[in-house]
Amino acid sequence: MIRTGAQYLEGLKDGREVYIDGERVKDVASHPALAPIVAAKARMYDLHHEAEAAPKLTYSDADGIHSVFQQPPRTQEDWHRKWAALDLLLQDLGGVATRMGDETIGEMWSLQDGRDILAGIDPRFADNIDRHIRDVIVKDPFHVSANTDPKGDRSRPIEQRDPDMMIRVTKETDKGVIIRGAKFETAAPYADQAYLKPTVGAWTDEKESIHAVGCIVRMGAPGVKHICRAGFAHVGDPRDNPIASRFDEVEALVVFDDVLVPWEDVFFYRHTRAAQQVRATLHRYSAFPYVLRLLYVADAMIGVAMWNARQTGLEKLQAVQEKLADLVCYREGIRAHLAASIALAEPSPAGLLMPNQSILYAGRVMACSQLPVMMHAARELIGGQICVTPDAAQFDGEAGQWLRKFYTLNDQWDADDRRKLLAYARDLLNSGYAGHRLAFVQFAQAPHFNHLAAVYKSFDFSGPLDFVKRAASLSDKVDGASVKPVGKAAA
Template identity: 60%
Template sequence: MIRTGQQYRDSIRDGRQVWINGERVHDVATHEMFKPLVDIRARIYDMQHETEFAERMTYQDERGQSSAIGLKLPFTQADWHAKRLATDTVLDEIGGIVTRVGDETVGEMWSLFDGQDVLNEVNPQFSENIRWHIDKVIRQDPFHVSANTDPKGDRSKRPQDQDPDMLLHVVKETDAGIVVRGAKYETAAAYANQAFTKPTIANWGNAELSEYAVGFVCDLGSPNLKFICRTGFAGRAPAEDYPLANRFDEIDTLLIFDNVLIPWENVLFYRHTRAATFIRATLHRYSAFAFVQRNLKFADMMIGAALFNARQTGLDKQQAVQEKLAQLACYREGINAHLTAAIATAEPSPGGLLMPNQSLLYTGRVLACSQLHEMMHIARELCGGQICVTPDAASFRNPETAPWLEKFYTINDNWQAEDRRKLLAFARDLLNSDYAGHRLTFQLFAQSPPFAHLASVYRNFDWNETLRVAHKAAGLSGRVLGQDNALRRAAE
């Protein structure tokens, strides 16, 4: 059943070993670096119980219990519309963007649900395990995240030819389960409940069976896990000056597996390179939707900040400004069109689910991520230089400096100095701050690197149809190189 925010806070007070800034954290839920995101995740849990939001965020499952829409298996277009609405509801309520809160990572397990025939090749128990875990997620409503990226070490070498812990691997089998060593980089792990853990890259060699080809659900309260976190942005500077960095920074963790026992019921595949390869190829079949949806919200925030600045200063009537705003609008609507069309032309998955149209989803992701830096620069230009030179909020309150700032930052009766300051602080934190730079860099690996984005497009685009069109238009009579049986039948 859906949890409350307090139940979630209590669930991460399990004695886990967490470090940040070189210090041991004794209560993740109240530590200044983690508390903002813990509070947001708790707020999402509480929203599910509130009359105002419950209808958009929950549904009645087959047991007659209220469950989270974000965790529901998608079988219809209505399911996807409901998921999109639930995510928008959350982002609107909290007033910002959080990427790792569960709805975008649970979809990675749905991809393995589609690969049950692959799992059955090695052990039917593994396909039973994935079905059980998906049901468990719906029933218990945990904060579920995803652990992919390893330290990797020297990538010109096989893991067996260097320190073997550079990639997570199995060191022992027991009656109770497998014992694993290594490390993963994982956003939000320090304050989440469980992580779907699987290989990043298939460089375990040509062996059909490999100790590196392992995937499992890890209870983040397990013994021998260690969480070494990067420093956060919260508390570095006043919240009035950096409103996003202080509320929405999602802490990344180097998660150390120091001989961690994974019970057999949590193992989803093991020593099966084909299963590992399958999950890497299909990992974002569903989860990319929620991720790209957040790019859409970021585009809205950029356009709003830029347009407010242009209207405040009276520049929105200039054609050059309108053209730049139109570029931002085209970017935004391009993302929106891909998401909308991906649902409208959704396709059945191998496991009987309904997945967003894969070609449209992956090309939409390329659009959203590859043009993001350019759109941020356009928004900076529209906001003007004041986002990098405006004094801090304390100066607006100091009796000696406040009158001058009131004079120079008040534009008219509708735009007084304080609102002008708030908008510039928001735009600076959205586009220019350390936090803004971190978010932009995060795009390079949060849903795999850019080359993998394009590889997904290559695997899912309908090349056959383009060959058919060209074959007919050119009046070709012979077989075109690369034609498959379906294309030859169409040509005939």
């Protein structure tokens, strides 16, 4: 039941409207800005069919064989298998790709957790949730998340802005709803479908809103237009951009120009309470693979810094070891939060097993907020050559004899290996692509204040309150029982 890479590529030939560098893309899979990351996703599909990898990437049920990445988690072992599967994939690809589908399907599981709440608001759409989750398992589409609206001038109330600044329903028909607006999305130009939902609430006491809509939109549907940012993959020599040339996940402003969404693809509509429920629980599963990606980013920083220390003979210096230890503590901090969130996982209303919410969200804050600090620590370990090393063409040219002389370190480390390491380090830490990725991490699931809000709402304050109440001999009139974690109280 799992698609092959060829089937995925064939599915992209649906006449989708994609624009990049001021021109319409004729073939998404072959355009130089998109081809490398499309090939990475195709490789993800093909890997499931290889004899050695298949047992680690698949599971079976009455309907056939399916991807571990799409499997709703019900046990701790399910989470450990997902972790091992991502490790296998990224090791095979030789780098980190964030939007591959496994990190967005969790948003659908969150939707299923709130199914009864949504059914109580409007029972028409509840069955759509169950069917779509099953469709993802059986049909194995590349499923992404449609989240951030342009929003416009946020100092004004919604009704005073251009109404298209936030996705809205303009018309109801017998076939479905017609939507207008736009979303910024990663990987949408080469995905099959997106889960579209409102951004964090702009509602106060409104019970209904045309902007309160959650649905599945096909990325090749009529009226869907993908206007991509400039890519990194096809700019310059790949030898100088060893990461960007392979793993640039091109974002796009996806315009929905009177797009028909069939009723069977609608999960909620009009009711602001439904939209707020969805936003409150959106990342309870998807935060795990998102934070897990940063574990591999940490490994890349440790690896490039340690190789540099060994190349230059500075590995035994205490100051260098201390800096490397800082990177290791960051890396192990991420791993500890992920492991603990599985070990203390919590049952969900839909019968799934969600990572411990407080621990997972705290890990996300740590991983995201400390990434800029750790990137700079890695830069310090590598030194100034990261920003002054000439491009690869210079090593091949007339001046190459001098570059080979001054970039050769010893019999073990020649100029070619030295240049390759510095080029990788630059693309990881210091290039335009590196800056883009850093900004992406800070906002991909929400800005920092929302990360902190998730921690606040999921942490159980009753333990610390009770401890201090007893330790300070506070009277029984003081009651902290009302402070409960969202993960337990509203899960």
